[in-house]
Amino acid sequence: MLKKLPFIAQESSLKVLLIGISFVASPIHAATVDLVMPSNAILTAEREEVATVQPLPAGVFDNKDTIFLNAEGQVRHSAYRIASTSLTPFQMLEPLKKQLIDQGYTSVFACADSVCGGYDFRYLLDILPVPHMRVDLGNFQYFLAENFSGDIVAIVASRARTAGFLHITQVDAQSTEQPVEIPPSAGLPDNKDTILSTQVPSRPLGGLVNKLITQGVVPLDDLAFETGSSTLGSGPFASLEDIADYLIRTSEAKLILVGHTDNEGSLEGNINLSRQRAASVRERLVSRYDVPSAQISAQGIGFLAPRATNVTEVGREKNRRVEAVLASPR
Template sequence: MRRALGIALAAVLSAGPAVAQPGYDLAVPQGAAISAERGSPATSMGFITGPWAQDAVPRKMLEGARTDTAWRLRANQATTLQLLVPLREQIVADGYAVLFECATDDCGGFDFRYAVDLLPEPEMHVDLGDFRYLAARRGDSYLGVMVSRSSESGFIHLTTMQAQEVALAQTSNDLLAAGGGGSALAPQSGTAVPPIGARPLSTQGLAGALEQFGAAPLDDLVFESGSATLGAGVFGSLASLADYLRANPQARVALVGHTDAEGSLSGNIALSKRRAEAVRARLLSDYDAPADQVTAEGAGWLAPRASNLTPEGREKNRRVEAVLTSTQR
């Protein structure tokens, strides 16, 4: 009988009572709450074991039972290193060998984050300028941990696989290495594919998302409340988008702004377009993107990716997406 995986998620806060989950037991920090979960008794996964380099990440291809859980630690001011260190200590104490560990730029930044198949925003928030990842193994048990934070909360994501490593056909390996189709967690036959804005990006980062799904949400962008003023700072999504456009001079992308459902449609379309125009201006001025390859449009609240009945859903709906409108090969 398999021994349950016991991971004490005791970050900087004292540990609370254990929370029983199928296949493993968790003791989470006091005040932390599970924000999302999913599981599958039999699936496949490309388990990441190294940093993003040459348009790909190294993976072990696994088949078996998988679980994903995300926690939010509200009003937690611990750094991502302070969050991760106790998790690493507990994982090692439980007999796991660390296969790979990295922080933000060492991981590969934006492209690495979107190569990792996580539960979606806002349940699992990843600051593209501040995250850490750890992969570990004990026998046929694998786990991956991602930690990040927002301005006022910490976030922890745990993926576990009770699995066997499998060898893929050469064509599949070539496809993954080249950044072609396929995802970290391939849909099972007969499974409905969720809307573009509701699913994580593909395993190949922004370029793969544009070419596989036709659109990529730029979730690291920050706007001042109720305005079209784009915040200061470096945005990894814009840097990656500019790189993609320069490498693909025939590609054309529309930046499409989206809002929540508060207010009139006409007012929200106008606001969403102004936000898209602000993103286009920053993309051209700070990231040297070709002007003739980028346009800006506004959709208002006509294309939600979550319910507008909750604050979390409205937050998820306020976004700018890059939509691939045409390209020639």
């Protein structure tokens, strides 16, 4: 019987709802590999899937010929943040690799950032979203291992500006609670827990980011500010998560946040307010999502570019917004 994962950081009952799935910041509670995490590692999110097939890259990105290991069983994704660390992704990953090997796991595949395939490889990975897990496309490590029982562990290690991040995917082949229906298109033979496959899962960009790329501008309509203030609400805001994810993995992209208001009050006052609101959004992307500050600037143009009439309250509400403008090509 596999043991529980020892967790040194303090337990928390924080529950975060993301994309309709509950993530609970608490120690892993089911049968898993026995790993000792760094003492300052904090579990920030977790997602569990019972009786499923989890495709995991088992080779470098090679378009349709990319090799995958399809692991069947109970799947748990866990994200950890290591604050104020100077460790490189390699240094974060190596002790975990050694622990796995000591417990009878065998390396299936390992690679680093551009060798793996950079952007294309990262988006083959099923990992928890920002801010729980961040992957620097030029600075990450990947390791995939399997033991004699068919249990699988995949680890991604990366860094942001001020913290390290670890993502651990564990597939417990012994804990399948119900039969797994495998589509014929997956090409999986009967009575096999894991095989090498060339099926590549789709990882499309979000609709908001696609619109930003194709149209050059997108309103961030889910943002909420305190009445008459430039203070951004606590969120979370899905638009900022999408924008942050895009900017972090597209380092050449530059974004201008442009604030807009209705026409109540003076032009000068509204320009100042709109600029402050855009600056508040910029600060949130930098401080909470670790987006490099050099990629984002903030401007405000008051009521000079309405998208609806200012005669009605509905129109004025539509005009009070912050837009993201792509200042450089993808």
